[in-house]
Amino acid sequence: MKHLKILTANVHHDDQIELDAYERRGGYQAIRKVLKMDPAEVTAEVKASGLRGRGGAGFPTGVKWGFVPKNTGKPIYLLNNADESEPGTFKDRLLMERDPHLVIEGMMIAAWALGANWCCAYIRGEYSFPALMQQRAVDQAYEKGYLGKNIFGSGFDLDIVVHRGAGAYICGEETGLIESLEGNKGQPRIKPPFPAVVGLYGCPTVVNNTETLAALPWIMLNGASSYNSIGTEKSTGTKLFSASGHIKKPGVYEVNMGYPILDFINNECGGMRGDKALKAVITGGSSVPVLRADELEGVTLDYESCMEAGTFVGSGGFIVMDETTDMVEACLNLQHFYSHESCGQCTPCREGAHWVEKIVGRIYHGGGSSSDLSLIGDVTKQIAGHTICPFGDALVVPVQSFYKKFPEEFNERIDSALVSQIGNTHV
Amino acid sequence: MTEHKSSNGTVPTLSAAAEDRLKQLVSRYPRSKSAIMPALYIAQEELGWINDAAVHWVADRLSLPLAHVIQVATFYTMYYKQPVGKYHIQVCRTLSCMICGAKDLTAHIKQRLKIGAHEVTNDGVWSFEEVECLGSCGTAPMVQINDVFFENLTPESLDALMDRIEKEQPDLRYSTVRQDLGAGLSGEPKSRLYTAPVES
Numbered sequence: 001m002k003h004l005k006i007l008t009a010n011v012h013h014d015d016q017i018e019l020d021a022y023e024r025r026g027g028y029q030a031i032r033k034v035l036k037m038d039p040a041e042v043t044a045e046v047k048a049s050g051l052r053g054r055g056g057a058g059f060p061t062g063v064k065w066g067f068v069p070k071n072t073g074k075p076i077y078l079l080n081n082a083d084e085s086e087p088g089t090f091k092d093r094l095l096m097e098r099d100p101h102l103v104i105e106g107m108m109i110a111a112w113a114l115g116a117n118w119c120c121a122y123i124r125g126e127y128s129f130p131a132l133m134q135q136r137a138v139d140q141a142y143e144k145g146y147l148g149k150n151i152f153g154s155g156f157d158l159d160i161v162v163h164r165g166a167g168a169y170i171c172g173e174e175t176g177l178i179e180s181l182e183g184n185k186g187q188p189r190i191k192p193p194f195p196a197v198v199g200l201y202g203c204p205t206v207v208n209n210t211e212t213l214a215a216l217p218w219i220m221l222n223g224a225s226s227y228n229s230i231g232t233e234k235s236t237g238t239k240l241f242s243a244s245g246h247i248k249k250p251g252v253y254e255v256n257m258g259y260p261i262l263d264f265i266n267n268e269c270g271g272m273r274g275d276k277a278l279k280a281v282i283t284g285g286s287s288v289p290v291l292r293a294d295e296l297e298g299v300t301l302d303y304e305s306c307m308e309a310g311t312f313v314g315s316g317g318f319i320v321m322d323e324t325t326d327m328v329e330a331c332l333n334l335q336h337f338y339s340h341e342s343c344g345q346c347t348p349c350r351e352g353a354h355w356v357e358k359i360v361g362r363i364y365h366g367g368g369s370s371s372d373l374s375l376i377g378d379v380t381k382q383i384a385g386h387t388i389c390p391f392g393d394a395l396v397v398p399v400q401s402f403y404k405k406f407p408e409e410f411n412e413r414i415d416s417a418l419v420s421q422i423g424n425t426h427v
Numbered sequence: 428m429t430e431h432k433s434s435n436g437t438v439p440t441l442s443a444a445a446e447d448r449l450k451q452l453v454s455r456y457p458r459s460k461s462a463i464m465p466a467l468y469i470a471q472e473e474l475g476w477i478n479d480a481a482v483h484w485v486a487d488r489l490s491l492p493l494a495h496v497i498q499v500a501t502f503y504t505m506y507y508k509q510p511v512g513k514y515h516i517q518v519c520r521t522l523s524c525m526i527c528g529a530k531d532l533t534a535h536i537k538q539r540l541k542i543g544a545h546e547v548t549n550d551g552v553w554s555f556e557e558v559e560c561l562g563s564c565g566t567a568p569m570v571q572i573n574d575v576f577f578e579n580l581t582p583e584s585l586d587a588l589m590d591r592i593e594k595e596q597p598d599l600r601y602s603t604v605r606q607d608l609g610a611g612l613s614g615e616p617k618s619r620l621y622t623a624p625v626e627s
Contacts, residue, residue, distance in 0.1 A: 075457070084562055085559075085560060085562065086560075087521045087522050087523070087559070087560040087564070088522065088523055088560070088564050089560075089562065089564070090562040090563060090564055090565055093562050118457060124562065125503070125505045126505070126517075126558075126561050126562065126571060127562065128574040128575075128600075128601045129574075129575075129576070129601045132601045159455075161455045161456065163461075163464070163465070164464065164465065164468065165464070165503070165505075166464055166467070166468070166503035166504070166505040166506055167503050167504035167505035167558075168502065168503050168504065169559065180464070181461055182458070182460065182461060183458075183460035183461050183462070183463040183464070183489075183491075183499065184495075184499065185498060185499060185502040186502065186503075200457075201457060201458060242564065242565060243565065244523040244527075244564035244565045244567060245522075245523050245526055245527070245564075245567075246526065246527075250564070250565035250566070250567075251565050252565065282522075286521075286522060286560075317564070319522055319523055319564070321526060325526055329525075330522060330525070330526065333520070333521065333522050333525050334521075334522055336520075337521055337522075337559050337560070340559055341559060343502075
């Protein structure tokens, strides 16, 4: 299958990080075109393209923009969510490191459509190098007069600030990001009001993922109909998948939506490392349910098919596990992650994440009992749906899906623990 | 403006360069409070960790309550609340790295340095901790030392890397090692930066 290269057409050119090279390859043409259009037309075009948020939620981008109220007298802000922290995800990093001007041009287009004069790229703190490359590109754009006052002679002013996070997963949640950017702990806000209405400093704010923004120049140059002719009806265009784990060729791949998952593993990923058997796949970062190898036949990489299979496209953090993987250990690893990253605001999440990790931990370490399984059920039931942000829903996903898909591994641990306890005279 | 004093009674000052950087940063944001995170980074870079002087400096320069600065500094893991070694190793421990051998890296570091997580070697050169997903899953297992990612490691290659760092004592901030990419300690830039194969 031939995949269209919308986001990664030029990432293999070493000089693509330079403004001149970016422009020589057709860069900054889309924004010139867009600045001659009515902002509402731009939003309509993005709506028609079917582009959906690539950070994980998959919300239609144009629709999100449409929620921003006009003429409130307040400034409107655009925030580029580059807080890429979902385990298994490293796609936005590629864009920032290898084609940072594409990200800038995407921000320019969105800013024009929204009427935002101040944008911020919120980049996760650990991404020192991507942040450096993004800042360097922003500096070049200012130097050339492409950012600042009256960009491209349009009368439109635009400032972009590159801001680094400092190691908090929760800042990838859009209201957590806003809180963090305001100078606070990154603890999410209750919605509604949604950021489109009450966001940064109480002003209308749109938060878009880096990959989402980077798709805009192509869409605006080639038209919505070219974009939505690729992929499936509800999953248009291409998506970046960052593949990792027990595969021969880990890396970031841009594929047309609707691409068969097994083809992706066998072709792009190069098949299984050491030719071991495939055991399980996480398609979209650790917050989406794991799939067993026998569930993959017929599943395609798009929102509809993944959902039908009981999982999600998510962020595109594609983690492949082979037959040697201990699923109880893998589950514990992720529960530790969620326990560590809970922001501590809501009791069900703060306490629950800790307890889930503890229970899975004792099962893994041979101290579990069969009542622990129902205890996990009780605890997770009290977390999901009972927190301010979706972190609570996400943190129960590994334990629920790993146990559902691989019950024998959990039961085996519990049974062997029981045997050793019976053999122990203290019991 | 409230005067913030550190425990020895003086308003802390940092270098002129740090003060200038902060001023320039503050002007970029619609509200100065938004500069708290970069301000903490500036203080940390200069002082080595977020100590008493660091939080007082940020509170003073941004006119923020000290309690607020402490609250922010302690929420985010990348602000060190205790001294770290000249080279601080962060081993990614999350799933993709774990299934590709991260535990072997951690075990090797412990064995070589004979310290636990968040401890500093007696000579002040090394400290380490295990951290959550660093976004380098395609090049697992990996570590971050100061600002720089070192990827596709084995205990042996990590050992060689640590030998080299001890010998050469490089400055591992990206802003300083950039020109060194390709030949320097940051490894093979092409494979590191772009892991997807180039298709025509």
